[in-house]
Amino acid sequence: VRVALYFCPMEHTKKTVGVIGAGSFGSALAGLLAENQPVLLYSRKTEVAESINKTRIHNGFPIHPNITAISSPMEMAERCNLLFPVIASDGFRSVMKLYADHLKPWHILIHGTKGLDLGNLSQVDLQAARHLHRRQINTMSEVILQETSVVRVGCLSGPNLAREIQLGQPAATLIASRYSEVIETGIAALHSHRFSVFGSPEILGAELSGAFKNIIALASGILAGLGMGRNLQSMLITKGLSEIIHLADALGAGKTAFFGTAGIGDIVATATSTDSRNYSFGLRIGQGEKVPDIVNSLKEVAEGVRTLLIARRLIRQYKLHSPIVYIIHKVVFEEYPADKALSYLIDYPYTIDVDFV
Amino acid sequence: VRVALYFCPMEHTKKTVGVIGAGSFGSALAGLLAENQPVLLYSRKTEVAESINKTRIHNGFPIHPNITAISSPMEMAERCNLLFPVIASDGFRSVMKLYADHLKPWHILIHGTKGLDLGNLSQVDLQAARHLHRRQINTMSEVILQETSVVRVGCLSGPNLAREIQLGQPAATLIASRYSEVIETGIAALHSHRFSVFGSPEILGAELSGAFKNIIALASGILAGLGMGRNLQSMLITKGLSEIIHLADALGAGKTAFFGTAGIGDIVATATSTDSRNYSFGLRIGQGEKVPDIVNSLKEVAEGVRTLLIARRLIRQYKLHSPIVYIIHKVVFEEYPADKALSYLIDYPYTIDVDFV
Numbered sequence: 001v002r003v004a005l006y007f008c009p010m011e012h013t014k015k016t017v018g019v020i021g022a023g024s025f026g027s028a029l030a031g032l033l034a035e036n037q038p039v040l041l042y043s044r045k046t047e048v049a050e051s052i053n054k055t056r057i058h059n060g061f062p063i064h065p066n067i068t069a070i071s072s073p074m075e076m077a078e079r080c081n082l083l084f085p086v087i088a089s090d091g092f093r094s095v096m097k098l099y100a101d102h103l104k105p106w107h108i109l110i111h112g113t114k115g116l117d118l119g120n121l122s123q124v125d126l127q128a129a130r131h132l133h134r135r136q137i138n139t140m141s142e143v144i145l146q147e148t149s150v151v152r153v154g155c156l157s158g159p160n161l162a163r164e165i166q167l168g169q170p171a172a173t174l175i176a177s178r179y180s181e182v183i184e185t186g187i188a189a190l191h192s193h194r195f196s197v198f199g200s201p202e203i204l205g206a207e208l209s210g211a212f213k214n215i216i217a218l219a220s221g222i223l224a225g226l227g228m229g230r231n232l233q234s235m236l237i238t239k240g241l242s243e244i245i246h247l248a249d250a251l252g253a254g255k256t257a258f259f260g261t262a263g264i265g266d267i268v269a270t271a272t273s274t275d276s277r278n279y280s281f282g283l284r285i286g287q288g289e290k291v292p293d294i295v296n297s298l299k300e301v302a303e304g305v306r307t308l309l310i311a312r313r314l315i316r317q318y319k320l321h322s323p324i325v326y327i328i329h330k331v332v333f334e335e336y337p338a339d340k341a342l343s344y345l346i347d348y349p350y351t352i353d354v355d356f357v
Numbered sequence: 358v359r360v361a362l363y364f365c366p367m368e369h370t371k372k373t374v375g376v377i378g379a380g381s382f383g384s385a386l387a388g389l390l391a392e393n394q395p396v397l398l399y400s401r402k403t404e405v406a407e408s409i410n411k412t413r414i415h416n417g418f419p420i421h422p423n424i425t426a427i428s429s430p431m432e433m434a435e436r437c438n439l440l441f442p443v444i445a446s447d448g449f450r451s452v453m454k455l456y457a458d459h460l461k462p463w464h465i466l467i468h469g470t471k472g473l474d475l476g477n478l479s480q481v482d483l484q485a486a487r488h489l490h491r492r493q494i495n496t497m498s499e500v501i502l503q504e505t506s507v508v509r510v511g512c513l514s515g516p517n518l519a520r521e522i523q524l525g526q527p528a529a530t531l532i533a534s535r536y537s538e539v540i541e542t543g544i545a546a547l548h549s550h551r552f553s554v555f556g557s558p559e560i561l562g563a564e565l566s567g568a569f570k571n572i573i574a575l576a577s578g579i580l581a582g583l584g585m586g587r588n589l590q591s592m593l594i595t596k597g598l599s600e601i602i603h604l605a606d607a608l609g610a611g612k613t614a615f616f617g618t619a620g621i622g623d624i625v626a627t628a629t630s631t632d633s634r635n636y637s638f639g640l641r642i643g644q645g646e647k648v649p650d651i652v653n654s655l656k657e658v659a660e661g662v663r664t665l666l667i668a669r670r671l672i673r674q675y676k677l678h679s680p681i682v683y684i685i686h687k688v689v690f691e692e693y694p695a696d697k698a699l700s701y702l703i704d705y706p707y708t709i710d711v712d713f714v
Contacts, residue, residue, distance in 0.1 A: 159591035170703050171588035174710055196592075196703060198710040231528035234516035234626035235553075238618060260711035261595060264621065269591035272629050346527050346553065353531055353555040354617035357714070 016040060017189050018080035020095060022048060022069065023300055024059050026086035028165040029112060029156075033084070034064035035192050041069045042076050044095070061166040077102030082110070082185055084156065085140070088301050089115025089211075090123070092140055096147040103148040110154040110175060110186045111140040114210035115303040116310050123306075127333075132313035134251050139207040154182040155203055156190075157210040157262035159269030161276060165195075172196035174261040176206035198261050205257030208248040213267045214304030215311055216240035217278035219328045220271035222338050224279075225286015230272075236324065236345070237271050243322045245356045247311060250318040255356065278304035285331060286338050308332055323348045373397060374546050375437035377452060379405060379426065380657055381416050383443035385519040386469060390441070391421035392549050398426045399433050401452070418523040434459030439467070439542055441513065442497070445658050446472025446568075447480070449497055453504040460505040467511040467532060467543045468497045471567035472660040473667050480663075484690075489670035491608050496564040511539040512560055513547075514567040514619035516626030518633060522552075529553035531618040533563035555618050562614030565605040570624040571661030572668055573597035574635035576685045577628035579695050581636075582643015587629075593681065593702070594628050600679045602713045604668060607675040612713065635661035642688060643695050665689055680705045 015037045019030040022043040030041045041063075043049045052058045052069035063069075070076065076083065077099060087095050092113055103109075117138040118126060126132075138146065141153040154177030165171055175186040175197055183199035191197045200206060219240065220233050245258050257263050270276040274283065281302040284294045295305070312329040315322040327344050330336035372394045376387040379400040387398045398420075400406045409415045409426035420426075427433065433440065434456060444452050449470055460466075474495040475483060483489075495503065498510040511534030522528055532543040532554055540556035548554045557563060576597065577590050602615050614620050627633040631640065638659040641651045652662070669686040672679040684701045687693035 159588045161586065161588050164586040164588045167586075169584075169586045169588060170699075172592045193700075193703065196707070198707065200710045227526075229518065229521040229524075229526045230626045230630040230632065231516045231518050231521045231526060234622045234624075235529045235618065237625050238616075238620075238622040241616075241621065256711050256714050259595075259598075259616075259714055261592065262710075263595075264598065265591045265595040267591075268594050268625055268629070269587045272625070273587040275587065342527075343550075346550065350553070350555065353557045353619075354613045357613050357616055 016079050018042060018076045018083040020076065020083055020085040020099070021087040022052065022058065023086065023088070024162040025112060025160065027058050027061065028160070028162040029084055029086060030067050031064050032165065032192065032195050033189055034066035036189060037066070039064070039067045040076055040080060041067050042073070043069060043071055046071045073099045074102045077104070077107065081106065082108045082189055084110050084112055085144070086112040089113055089117055089140065089303060090301070090306060093117055093143050093147060096143055100148045103150050105149050105151050107150050108152045108154070108182055108185055109144050109150050110156050110177070110182060111144065112156040113140045114157065114214060115140075115307055116211050117143045118310070126309055126313070129313055131317040132310060133317055137310060137314070139204065141203055141207060152179045152182045153177065154179070154186060155207050155210070156186070157206045157266060159261070159265045161269055161273055163275045168194065170194040172198065172261055172265070174198045174200055174206055174257070176200045176203040176257065176262065178203060200257060200260070202254055202257045204253040205248060205255065206262040208251060208253050209244065209258050209263045210266060211303070211307050212244035212247060212311060213263075213270060214278040214302070215308050215325060215328060216244070216267055217270035217276050218282040218302070218304040218308065218332070219324055221279040221282020222286040222328065222331065223342065225283040226338055226342055228342070233272065237267055239350065240271075240324050241267060242354070242356055243324050246320055247314060247318075247322065247325075250320060251314070277302045281305065291332055305332060373437050375399060375433045375440040376443060377433065377440055377456070378443040379409065379415065380443065380445070381519040382469060382517065384415050384418065385517070385522040386441055386443060387424050388418075388421050389522065389549065389552050390546055391423035393546060394423070396421070396424045397433055397437055398424050399430070400426055400428055403428045430456045431459045434461070434464065438463060439465045439546055441467050441469055442501070443469040446470055446474055446497065446660060447658070447663060450474055450500050450504060453500055457505045460507050462506050462508050464507050465509045465511070465539055465542055466501050466507050467513050467534070467539060468501065469513040470497045471514065471571060472497075472664055473568050474500045475667070483666055483670070486670055488674040489667060490674055494667060494671070496561065498560055498564060509536045509539045510534065511536070511543060512564050512567070513543070514563045514623060516618070516622045518626055518630055520632045525551065527551040529555065529618055529622070531555045531557055531563055531614070533557045533560040533614065533619065535560060557614060557617070559611055559614045561610040562605060562612070563619040565608060565610050566601065566615050566620045567623060568660070568664050569601035569604060569668060570620070570627060571635040571659070572665050572682060572685060573601070573624055574627035574633050575639040575659070575661040575665065575689070576681055578636040578639025579643040579685065579688065580699065582640040583695055583699055585699070590629065594624055596707065597681050598624060599711070599713055600681050603677055604671060604675070604679065604682075607677060608671070634659045638662065648689055662689060
């Protein structure tokens, strides 16, 4: 655990916290934070911020009185020491560039994005690439460190289906950071009777678990769409967990986070609930819809689709046996029939029950 | 892995296998086995065996043509080398006593019972006891070894919701045994396109995981009955897994089985599906029904209720921090309000995210 000696020159009691991104999870997170302090909710689009402030309703849910929406990165950075960026992975870096001039070494950033960044690689480059190396991908905390002068970064990861949180249901999450101060500050801002917050130093494991688990959610949705039941979904979750542990291991992460809130906790929630975008995406594939049609019908991206492209190229690079990533990639990107993918997985000659402990 | 040199003096190609117990899982298991060979299905009650043979329907599902029901332990033991006892834990020992004279050292027994035995301790003794020591409880494989001359024992454990299996859906399971021959024989009899079978030498871990996971299923059902969503259920599964790993560790079992088919796989299925008796039992508690009324309305026992009594006394003996076992025991046996138990768990001061790896 590291300690960084950067103190904010402004008032110590600056309590307002910021959420960068007004998507469904950003809005839910703002609602949780608003129970403890004033919250600024950032949307790039001025008209969205204005609509939130005027109608006090966003994405179908009421906006907590403590929340004010704004669209100025400068104002966000000046009024909040603690910021939670919650932006889709493919737009994360560009938003950090918008914020870069305004963020100082005393800011604390805890992101809630469950996906990976590819630097300058475009979506077309990605699909054309056969392999991806660890150095070609970045986690969101790495993007923050690359694009800004912020030092104390963390990530938020756990079973946090946004709709359940918006409905007032209890949940829990993990804040992972190498800095205990980040964990403590995050817990103080976020913890409440209906939201438990754990801390862990294993940020890379938590970020990779959060990103890769969306592939399992997608696959689990496909099984459900094909009419499969809980017995098979549970096996997929078990074998999927093993696959993503091996993948994360190849990328230099430890295993511990995978057994906790950001691992099993998050995987079980997203791989068994239609409130998960990735699960629902898979469900529609299993029911016979075409992938481009599903993509076009969605308001927000299903991170798992992009992460699946990345994971497929990582397992080729690191020569991993990852039957779920391999076959689900064929279904989503190569029009391979979902029912054949199911047979492939059922007949896959797994030799060992548990091979990672 | 051990090798036992006991050969059956009778024909080597004796292919008929036996299932001891015609409850819902026993019947489902018989149906899976019947796809590969003739099956004898044992019911203690002659009239049940006769009804199965005559109507070819049992528990609402059709009986495979390869299945014959009988009620003679002698005939079961003489006609089958491989037997699968699937009897509720509180009747397991008495059925083994019925079979004891007929079972020989060349028989192979693979049980599918997810509960614990208490030797001569009655239910009343159990409720009166404050502590239970490892030597006072037995797994089903230990009961087989105590009551019969059988040497090669194994257990069957995994996400095997009986109703889904009866509906023809694919699933997987684990056969755990110290004898590789038990695993190989079991796989040969049971494996099919819709039923994958893994093997593991960790029988104690697999048996304890199968038994204790029913407590998590019960607790998860209570949460659902109280209107809680997947976020909280997933946290319960995560924290519950940790609790039962520590409990199994205190009883001398390894951790590996808990991360595989018989662990995470089984837990996720039973703790998220109304097809699980233990989950449904908890659901009705959460919805406000009284425990004795639920017990009286059930045709088959919910093993988790009995295992909960045992686990509560084990955690007292071994001084474990097991908030889920502790509070769910209060709900089921001390009329503690379910909503207060929920608050207890939400506010429990867990200090570490993952403390078992």
